[in-house]
Amino acid sequence: MIHQWKPNKYFIPISICPTVKGHLRSIVYDMQRASFSFIPNEMEEMISRFYGHRVSDILDSEFLDREVIEEYMDFLQEKEYAIWLDNVEQANAFTSLNTTWDSPMFITNAVVEITQKPKYGIDKLVNIINHLNCQNIQIKCQDEVGIVFLSELFNSFSRSVVKYIEIITRINPVHKQDEIIELMEKHPRVKFLISCLSDSSITYNADSGGVLVYSKSKFIIDPEKSLVFQQNLINNIELYTESQTHHTYFNRKLFIGANGDIKNFPEAEMVFGNLNNVSNVNEVMRMVNREDFQQYWNISKSETIVCKECELRNMCIDNRIPIKNNNGEWYHKTECNYNPYIAKWKGDVGCKSLVESGIEFNNGELKIDEVALFQAKQSIWG
Numbered sequence: 001m002i003h004q005w006k007p008n009k010y011f012i013p014i015s016i017c018p019t020v021k022g023h024l025r026s027i028v029y030d031m032q033r034a035s036f037s038f039i040p041n042e043m044e045e046m047i048s049r050f051y052g053h054r055v056s057d058i059l060d061s062e063f064l065d066r067e068v069i070e071e072y073m074d075f076l077q078e079k080e081y082a083i084w085l086d087n088v089e090q091a092n093a094f095t096s097l098n099t100t101w102d103s104p105m106f107i108t109n110a111v112v113e114i115t116q117k118p119k120y121g122i123d124k125l126v127n128i129i130n131h132l133n134c135q136n137i138q139i140k141c142q143d144e145v146g147i148v149f150l151s152e153l154f155n156s157f158s159r160s161v162v163k164y165i166e167i168i169t170r171i172n173p174v175h176k177q178d179e180i181i182e183l184m185e186k187h188p189r190v191k192f193l194i195s196c197l198s199d200s201s202i203t204y205n206a207d208s209g210g211v212l213v214y215s216k217s218k219f220i221i222d223p224e225k226s227l228v229f230q231q232n233l234i235n236n237i238e239l240y241t242e243s244q245t246h247h248t249y250f251n252r253k254l255f256i257g258a259n260g261d262i263k264n265f266p267e268a269e270m271v272f273g274n275l276n277n278v279s280n281v282n283e284v285m286r287m288v289n290r291e292d293f294q295q296y297w298n299i300s301k302s303e304t305i306v307c308k309e310c311e312l313r314n315m316c317i318d319n320r321i322p323i324k325n326n327n328g329e330w331y332h333k334t335e336c337n338y339n340p341y342i343a344k345w346k347g348d349v350g351c352k353s354l355v356e357s358g359i360e361f362n363n364g365e366l367k368i369d370e371v372a373l374f375q376a377k378q379s380i381w382g
């Protein structure tokens with residue numbers, strides 16, 4: 001390898017590849033490539049501490065052994081996570097990543113339940129979605145549906161602001177996948193069409209970019225269980241910036257149930273109104289503007305016990321409802337599928353629950369048994 005990081009050069013980590021520190025390890029989010037790399041916490045500290053410093057100063061510092069720093073520089077060069085510049089003026093010309101998030105959409109994602117004979121007018125629904133400028137919608141229909149129903153549904157959204165439609169339903173097996181793909185190609189907004197309770201699991205890609213998935217699963221969501229899985233992690237600038245100050249599941253979400261009930265998220269008990277009784281969009285705007293409708297929008301993972309020590313906190317979408325403890329801190333009643341204290345997913349070899357790792361909650365307050373945690377880490381990582 002030809003070293004770009006000469007001792008007289010200045011070290012500039014790339015701002016679009018920010019690092020996030022976790023309890024046991026850190027991560028570099030490579031948002032342009034939608035990929036990431038796990039790194040040791042000490043490499044994260046080097047990246048954060050020595051931005052814009054001369055390489056020779058870093059090597060001479062007593063921060064880490066020289067060989068370790070050289071090894072880290074090689075890694076950052078190989079992954080293109082940093083550049084090395086000739087003079088400090090050049091270094092000053094680089095701007096840091098703007099992590100401010102905002103959206104022109106008042107509601108960014110709507111989850112809507114319908115039946116084959118909808119209990120509310122689809123035109124009314126589309127009108128409200130348009131006024132909220134909501135461009136992403138997930139439609140769930142538990143009934144078995146045919147191609148005529150799907151075609152009419154897609155047509156209803158053809159002049160709407162919606163750019164992304166995901167449908168979870170059960171397609172009548174008399175319709176072959178070619179017919180469904182043809183329909184999806186006529187409606188490029190339909191990005192995912194998932195037919196559950198199928199005999200086999202198989203995926204087809206439409207030329208329009210849509211994906212048709214036949215799945216054996218039932219798609220039943222248990223609100224008590226975490227939806228966070230390794231394969232659901234999302235690494236992009238939109239989610240990264242939103243997650244700095246917002247909850248990426250609850251923020252700007254709207255739910256409309258099969259009977260027309262309007263809620264702030266599917267798992268919520270509180271109903272804010274019913275679409276059938278709404279006479280104009282201002283009534284929905286008043287519901288959405290209520291403080292209790294937005295109560296979870298601004299809870300970030302950085303303010304939530306356990307999650308704030310997790311390196312994945314800017315790429316996960318977690319549907320567990322946060323609860324406030326007596327100290328005003330947020331926590332969850334149930335565990336995530338990822339344990340950041342030992343860096344293991346449920347199902348991984350050696351994975352332990354939080355309790356088994358020495359982490360306990362007492363009235364929502366975290367208590368760490370350092371000896372038990374050390375032993376848990378030792379047993380897994382040595």
Ligand code: SF4
Nearest residue numbers: 307310313316318336
């Ligand atoms: S522990 Fe929290 S931050 Fe980490 S993956 Fe789970 S929900 Fe996300």
